Amino acid sequence: MKILKDFxxxxxxxGYSFLALLFIAMPLKYVYGIPMATKxxxxxxxxxxxxxxxxxxxxxxxxxxxxxxxxxxxILSLVPFGTFYTESTLKKRFDTI
Numbered sequence: 001m002k003i004l005k006d007f008x009x010x011x012x013x014x015g016y017s018f019l020a021l022l023f024i025a026m027p028l029k030y031v032y033g034i035p036m037a038t039k040x041x042x043x044x045x046x047x048x049x050x051x052x053x054x055x056x057x058x059x060x061x062x063x064x065x066x067x068x069x070x071x072x073x074x075i076l077s078l079v080p081f082g083t084f085y086t087e088s089t090l091k092k093r094f095d096t097i
Contacts, residue, residue, distance in 0.1 A: 012083065015077075015081070073086050
């Protein structure tokens, strides 16, 4: 279950980085004229997103998620706050075992 634990960790971190990009870096760029904020936050988020996708594929390959779940979790990662719904789903599914 280490693979699942790793996935849940990167799921949360990637979700927070997405929110930081949207709600901190983007306003800094467009309201205050600081374009460096999105460059830095965007690169960090991009790296974390790649890590998220790799972890999602590893978890899927380990047969922890069905294909439908893996697709749903990927789509949710593209939506603000979606990764937190994913975490809630995983908590209900695996913490009750």
